[in-house]
Amino acid sequence: MSALSQKHLLGIKYIQKSDIELILQTASRFKEVLQRPIKKVPSLRDITIANLFFEDSTRTRISFELAEKRLSADTINFSASNSSVKKGETLLDTVRNILAMKVDMVVMRHSSSGAPVFLSQHIPASIVNAGDGTNEHPTQALLDAYSMTEKFGTLKGLRVLIVGDITHSRVAGSNIPLLQKMGAEVTVCGPPTLIPKHLPELGVRVETNLKKALQWCDVANVLRIQLERMDIKFVPTLREYSLFYGINRELLDSLNKQITIMHPGPINRGVELNSDVADSGQSLILQQVENGVAVRMAVMYLLAGRE
């Protein structure tokens, strides 16, 4: 198997286990490239990629851009803050206008869940979902999977805990189906106001006591509490959130095992993670960032039909 079953990466929901395996294998080849003195390959020099960020992003945008440059693709960047979107243009019009300039692939972040699926029904270019609303962020889940595989050898049977605002998290939205497809066990932990009511029907365990949840897991993927997404306060105060759902050294040391800590970034230090955890040897956070470039290179390389 050396080609993806899909033309787009719209979400983990839409790809198969064999696609995930192929992306992870390809990523490890690119990770090797990134260790070389010349960190660049000519694979996509005939490809033009548009990075369409309808929602603010720093690290994901930079990671994609760097991945594109390492593959020698031509890139254009678009961000909604200085664009026609403010003048009332529809998503479809914006994208069609950009595609008219002969763009082959679109990397898109958008605030509406399902926006990449909608776009894929109307445009010919390949689409990489760089985060849609509260739905999915598939490349984040892939780089998380890559980082966990690197550390543990396999995802099968691995106990993964996701902590925080599950309802509004596209990271959880992609991590959960990916981990399930790869045979890991998933538990989520957070205030009940931030856990979707129907998650157990999807085979996900819910635990509201953080210490119990941490004691269970091999890896804790800690999410950023996204206050900017909430028009209603789902927790009384950040102080209270950090008291009951924040992870600090003392808590980690009270467990009878060493667990691994991950975070998709950016971290609210002192809220969901204390510095003595984030910067410790138990943390995989910077490896995640590094692996992100290799994983995104793999995704775009494979979507461009290179084998």
Added chain:
Amino acid sequence: MNILIRLAKIIDTGSKHHNTVKDVFIQNGVIAKIGSNLKPTGKYTEVKLKGLQLSLGWVDMNSYFADPGFEHKETIESGCKAAAAGGFTHVCAMPNTMPIMHNKSMVEYMLSKAKDNIVNLLPVGAVTQKCEGKELAELYDMFHAGAVAFSDGGNPSLNAGLLERALDYIKAFDGILLVHPEDKSIAKHGVMHEGIFSTKLGLPAMPAFAETLAVARDLFVLDYTQSRLHFLDISLKKSLELIKNAKKKNGKLTVSVNAYNLLFTDEAVGSYNTQFKLNPPLRLSEDIAAMVKAIQEGTVDTITSQHQPHEEDCKKLEFDKADFGMIGLETSFAVANTALNNKVDTETLVKLFSTNARKILKLEENSINEGNRADLTLFSTDTKWTFTEKDIFSQSKNTPFIGKQFVGKPLGIVNNNQVFLSSELQ
């Protein structure tokens, strides 16, 4: 206009000819003769089709016409054509126009634009000024101008105190409120039913009890005021349980369900299909079963279209940005009949589409008997057909039903000394 309807089965419990197959001759808008092998003299149109059925004209209690303000979506003329094609001789127009229909002159505008139309337009005045849920609109004045009922449409903004005042106030003229039950503090910005599919799609969702909670609250207010209230848009098993109990105590409480809720579950949203972005949203199969049972038991009084026309640009969007609603006048009977096929008899269907709404809205009493005004719908509960774009008479085409096979079809209406016939009868 003279028309001879050959061999139609008359479904009208108020008619001497109920459940019999007869010829019906209509002369100058009046039922001149009902009998067998009629041979009228003079000029007339004759219609004939195997399996033809005839009832009093149908009434839709839940339609949004976008005129004035959004004439690019629907005008009163195009909306009335859609109603005629759907078998309706009467259609309630919700007040959510621009400006809002919240005073006498707006009611008069509606009525004057629909004057001389084959379809009787029934204005539903706003309960509160601008449908803002703050101050009562001039309900009495609108009633005198011809408003048949009052509603803030899909705007569930009435707090309990204002609902109490409105229900009390309309007792002076035995008016009725049409209420869309939805607690916005629960439904928030939800765009579909909360369940396993909304979770998988990562879409903001409406917990089902947003409807049930509003029903429960409104029933307490109704119990206190002892006024007349009609629930529109009921879509849940639990809501129907509450309503069934409440109806035992209050004979004036009535309720309708939308046809589309009988046919699809939330799974139909599929890959973010905005044609299924609806409010009430598509529910679960247990809710459909409960609605069917409530229809069989008589708890549900009417089936409505919730006709909401939108141009393509309002639907060809990201799911959360698309508008709610579908056009429904042309399809609501076919959708309901397909969903209820072999589960209810034709007499019950006629109650759901015609006679119950006539009583609720206190329309003129009528029956299919000689000498009465011809206000009739021709239909067939057996016709198998595929809905296509050419069956759309609305100015907007936002429907998920194109290409869908139905059982049962509205075939024409006779009303106001005019006739509309479907292609089968032409």
